[in-house]
Amino acid sequence: MPRAPKAVQTPAAADKKAAPAAKSAPQKALEKLNLRRDIDLALHLPLRYEDETRIVKLAEAREGDTAQIEGEVTAQEVAYRPRRQLLVTLNDGTDSCVLRFFNFYPSQQKALAVGTRVRARGELRGGFLGWTMMHPHTRSASGELPTALTPVYPTTAALPQAYLRKAVLAGLKRAELSDTLPPEVAATLKLRPLWTLKQALEFLHHPTPDVSLAHLEDHTHPAWQRLKAEELLAQQLSQLQSRREREHLRAPVLRVNGTGSLHERLLAALPFELTAAQRRVCSEIASDLAQSKPMHRLLQGDVGSGKTVVAALAATICMDAGWQCALMAPTEILADQHFRKLVGWLEPLGVRVAWLTGSQKKKERTAMLELIARGEAGLVVGTHAVIQEQVQFRNLALAIIDEQHRFGVAQRLALRSKTQDEAVEPHMLMMTATPIPRTLAMSYYADLDVSTIDELPPGRSPIVTKVVSEQRRDEVIQRIRGQLEQGRQVYWVCPLIEESEALDLTNATETHAELSAALPGVLVGLLHSRMPVAEKKAVMSLFVGGQMGVLVSTTVIEVGVDVPNATLMVIEHAERFGLSQLHQLRGRVGRGAAASACVLLYSTGDAPRLGETARERLKAMAETSDGFEIARRDLDIRGPGEFLGARQSGAALLRFADLTEDSHLLAWAREAAPLMLDRHPALAERHVARWLGSRTDYLKA
Ligand code: ADP
Numbered sequence: 001m002p003r004a005p006k007a008v009q010t011p012a013a014a015d016k017k018a019a020p021a022a023k024s025a026p027q028k029a030l031e032k033l034n035l036r037r038d039i040d041l042a043l044h045l046p047l048r049y050e051d052e053t054r055i056v057k058l059a060e061a062r063e064g065d066t067a068q069i070e071g072e073v074t075a076q077e078v079a080y081r082p083r084r085q086l087l088v089t090l091n092d093g094t095d096s097c098v099l100r101f102f103n104f105y106p107s108q109q110k111a112l113a114v115g116t117r118v119r120a121r122g123e124l125r126g127g128f129l130g131w132t133m134m135h136p137h138t139r140s141a142s143g144e145l146p147t148a149l150t151p152v153y154p155t156t157a158a159l160p161q162a163y164l165r166k167a168v169l170a171g172l173k174r175a176e177l178s179d180t181l182p183p184e185v186a187a188t189l190k191l192r193p194l195w196t197l198k199q200a201l202e203f204l205h206h207p208t209p210d211v212s213l214a215h216l217e218d219h220t221h222p223a224w225q226r227l228k229a230e231e232l233l234a235q236q237l238s239q240l241q242s243r244r245e246r247e248h249l250r251a252p253v254l255r256v257n258g259t260g261s262l263h264e265r266l267l268a269a270l271p272f273e274l275t276a277a278q279r280r281v282c283s284e285i286a287s288d289l290a291q292s293k294p295m296h297r298l299l300q301g302d303v304g305s306g307k308t309v310v311a312a313l314a315a316t317i318c319m320d321a322g323w324q325c326a327l328m329a330p331t332e333i334l335a336d337q338h339f340r341k342l343v344g345w346l347e348p349l350g351v352r353v354a355w356l357t358g359s360q361k362k363k364e365r366t367a368m369l370e371l372i373a374r375g376e377a378g379l380v381v382g383t384h385a386v387i388q389e390q391v392q393f394r395n396l397a398l399a400i401i402d403e404q405h406r407f408g409v410a411q412r413l414a415l416r417s418k419t420q421d422e423a424v425e426p427h428m429l430m431m432t433a434t435p436i437p438r439t440l441a442m443s444y445y446a447d448l449d450v451s452t453i454d455e456l457p458p459g460r461s462p463i464v465t466k467v468v469s470e471q472r473r474d475e476v477i478q479r480i481r482g483q484l485e486q487g488r489q490v491y492w493v494c495p496l497i498e499e500s501e502a503l504d505l506t507n508a509t510e511t512h513a514e515l516s517a518a519l520p521g522v523l524v525g526l527l528h529s530r531m532p533v534a535e536k537k538a539v540m541s542l543f544v545g546g547q548m549g550v551l552v553s554t555t556v557i558e559v560g561v562d563v564p565n566a567t568l569m570v571i572e573h574a575e576r577f578g579l580s581q582l583h584q585l586r587g588r589v590g591r592g593a594a595a596s597a598c599v600l601l602y603s604t605g606d607a608p609r610l611g612e613t614a615r616e617r618l619k620a621m622a623e624t625s626d627g628f629e630i631a632r633r634d635l636d637i638r639g640p641g642e643f644l645g646a647r648q649s650g651a652a653l654l655r656f657a658d659l660t661e662d663s664h665l666l667a668w669a670r671e672a673a674p675l676m677l678d679r680h681p682a683l684a685e686r687h688v689a690r691w692l693g694s695r696t697d698y699l700k701a
């Protein structure tokens with residue numbers, strides 16, 4: 001095995017055995033990077049490589065190359081212009097090069113004394129005075145050149161590269177690296193050469209210099225492909241395992257009950273016909289509920305596509321069978337909207353709906369808890385309060401989570417544990433208005449079944465979106481007057497509620513004052529996240545009731561608010577919002593038959609133009625109102641890491657594989673996973689443990 005070249009400085013701590021109690025800073029940094037086990041170290045792969053295997057002759061060098069040169073020091077001086085610096089002239093027999101150091105120690109001056117032979121590595125710059133290198137790495141020219149490329153690992157400030165390199169290479173040596181891919185599975189990968197994992201890892205940590213650096217660095221080299229395939233396989237295996245485990249769990253069988261059932265009566269009482277898409281997803285859900293294993297289904301549908309009624313219909317199936325249902329929403333405003341809507345639909349049919357929230361009075365809460373425990377409340381609606389420990393259901397069978405990406409894994413697990421009998425799990429229905437692009441759905445949500453509402457209820461007119469500079473604010477206010485004169489209502493959304501030192505944003509309070517002054521005789525309301533809940537509700541009900549013409553708000557209205565008479569949405573500082581957030585906000589209008597519009601007000605501040613990504617986001621908004629297309633563009637703009645980061649706390653993201661570039665490997669992993677689990681269960685288990693370690697719980701929730 002080729003040896004890595006010795007680094008310039010070797011941290012003393014690396015060799016000494018630290019006392020168990022006192023961990024050194026680099027050790028702590030290792031743990032922080034999750035580099036605990038030997039295998040974790042072995043799987044910590046280089047970001048790039050430095051080629052210290054060859055010496056470049058200055059006569060053959062090209063400007064801008066990062067190169068290693070070797071020669072004799074012919075001059076050394078400390079210059080003071082423009083500031084104190086050490087200048088060392090190196091001659092390699094073909095030409096000379098000046099090494100320039102702004103920060104230097106006496107020891108360096110000594111090591112670079114005239115007459116010594118030195119190797120220097122850095123970026124070569126040409127120029128009037130000949131070659132120069134700024135702050136090159138230097139070492140004495142004694143000893144042989146390394147035969148492998150020098151790996152450079154991703155690290156943090158607290159973890160010196162040399163220390164990390166040593167730790168990784170030691171971990172690689174100790175790690176148990178026998179293959180977990182049985183030959184029949186590995187063969188389907190079609191990689192040439194088909195190396196073992198051990199060979200691939202050893203190669204990636206010490207590649208020979210004849211390899212194309214480009215293939216290593218863009219991860220198309222077969223060794224990289226092998227690693228990425230293994231990683232994707234681990235993820236697919238872990239999701240398949242949890243799906244199969246769930247298949248062994250029991251859940252109450254909930255069947256549609258025929259004539260006279262709540263379900264039928266709700267359908268008959270609705271003031272509208274379900275769309276074909278709603279009917280389709282309802283029947284997908286109904287057939288899951290009729291099974292004796294728990295449903296685990298994601299219902300995705302654009303803003304305004306009518307997910308709430310689907311949730312209500314699912315709840316009736318559950319209650320018809322004599323079981324309780326819970327619906328949880330991420331904010332109190334949203335939970336409150338659901339509560340009102342569901343009470344409106346279900347109480348006339350004789351259903352008791354309980355309400356649970358953190359801001360509730362103790363007395364009301366106690367009463368609700370009793371209703372729930374005795375089973376008198378068939379449906380429980382609320383915020384996070386629904387999963388608190390004191391909440392005891394008599395017989396929970398269906399848990400519905402709205403805007404599921406806003407809930408963490410722990411919260412979803414807590415809901416699942418709310419059943420009386422440990423062996424029985426509730427059915428889970430998760431709803432989201434931000435659709436997940438297909439490749440992500442296939443990888444991160446592989447153990448979810450997905451239902452999609454892909455049409456909006458009829459009679460909605462499309463929303464016209466305009467991107468407008470802050471300088472034309474007056475015209476926007478004029479437009480608001482026009483809408484108000486037609487009896488319509490208007491949302492105005494601001495990003496922050498108070499002046500922040502860092503961001504000079506117009507705050508909601510100021511805008512509220514400005515609009516109140518500009519629109520005499522119109523009730524202009526203000527809603528922001530720091531208001532007491534009772535006040536928020538009072539403001540909301542004035543707006544819902546139509547008495548309030550304009551609602552100025554921070555993003556609390558981001559999800560779920562449903563006021564069909566609102567036809568204009570103004571978003572101030574639109575450049576500060578994320579794409580899916582903008583889309584959600586825009587979805588607050590266009591809910592009735594009247595034409596609606598969305599104005600994205602942007603400000604460039606002191607900058608001459610908007611930044612690149614902000615411009616792309618606003619452009620996407622103006623060009624499409626299709627949530628799926630928006631999600632696809634969002635993924636393009638942000639990349640999967642960030643895209644998912646926002647929605648899935650604690651999830652182990654893929655470290656190596658890139659879902660857009662490696663879709664062929666993802667397809668392979670999806671086929672290989674069931675085969676591995678069926679025919680080689682022990683290897684499958686080792687594979688998952690190796691790759692995911694302790695993180696598997698997160699993936700299962
Ligand atoms: P979201 O999917 O964003 O949660 P909602 O469930 O709030 O959407 O529905 C948006 C509006 O459309 C609500 O006023 C709802 O009552 C109405 N709605 C739902 N389904 C239909 C339908 N099939 N026909 C007409 N209106 C509908």
Ligand code: MG
Pocket residue numbers: 307308402560
């Ligand atoms: Mg909704």
